[in-house]
Amino acid sequence: MLLAIDAGNTNVVFAVLEGSEIRARWRIATEARRTADEYAVWLLRLLEIEGIPREAITNIIVSTVVPRALHNLQVLANRYFDVDAMVAGQGNVAYAIDIDVDEPGSLGADRAVNAVAAHAKYPGDLIVIDFGTATTFDAIDFNGAYKGGIIAPGINLSLDALVGHTAMLPRIAIEVPKSNSIVGRNTEDQMLIGVFWGYVAMIEGLVSRMRSEIGRPAKVVATGGLAILFDEATDLFDAVDADLTIEGLGILASRAGAT
Incomplete structure (x- = not known):
């Protein structure tokens, strides 16, 4: 079996794959200083459950946008699974896609892995939206080349900035507003309308502009923790694929001869 690890800025996702099937998945808050031993106490118990x-874990692949976390994840693989972890984008785990931007080396591992998975799963030109700590929009052409994209603050970052820089606005939960009205009758409703529907308008507006620039029909694939939330509010998405990054890691591992 393959253990795929996707270390993001907010969470680290661990998933066990048997072939292309995801047998189990778990997430833990990202902490760059978390040691291999701390990961092991948590992960080995979950595997047992x-x-x-x-011993069933015979290969491990890691994708990370948190460089300081990589070493401890590699130690976890060595010490507790007797495996040398593959690292997405390095050595024989190259992305094998054309990264057609000014600075290819600056592309985040998660976005490259998403591009690999999206092209493998969906034909034609694609726009992949990943709702994470940041919300990223990535353009992948019909040949699988990464053509560039957009980085916007994630909705929770936007809310944190709003609450953190105002004296009287309360902390609210991100959810679909209960009323269809966009004229709020109290402070909390007005905040939720502004953050939620403002974000939907941003998504729809940016995708419209990207499609115009691409000049060909482009499917929109949404991934990340909040994708399902926004799927309820717009008909923009052609697919919602919560496991896109994990599936991309599985594809890379398979190409490298690991399963």
Whole structure:
């Protein structure tokens, strides 16, 4: 079995894949200083609960946008699974796609892995929207080349900025507003309308502009933790694929001869 690890700025996702099937997945808050031993105490117990023997993990692949976390994840693989972790984009785990931007080396591993997975799963030109700490929009052409994209603040970052820089605005939860009205009758409703519907308008506006620039029909694939939330509010998405990054890691591992 393959253990795929996607270390993002907010969460680290661990998933066990058997072939192309995801057997189990878990997430833990990202902490760059978390040691291999701390990961192991948590992860080995979860594997036990799922009935997956430690010895069944024969390969490990890591994708990270948090460089300081990589070393401890590699130590986790060595010490507790007796495996040398593959690192997405390095060595024989190259992305094998054309990264057609000014600075190819600056592309985040998660976005490159998403491009690999999206092209493998969906034909034609694509716009991949990943709702994470930041919200990213990535253009992948029909040949699988990464052509560039957009980085916007994630909705929770936007809310944090709003609350953190105002004296009297309360902390609210991000959810679909209960009323269809966009004229709020109290402070909390007005904040939710501004953040939620403002974000939907941003998504729809940026995708419209990207499609115009691409000049060909482009499917929109949404991924990330909040994708399902926004899917309720817009008909923009052709697919919502919560496991896109994990599936991309599985594809890269398979190409490298690991399963």
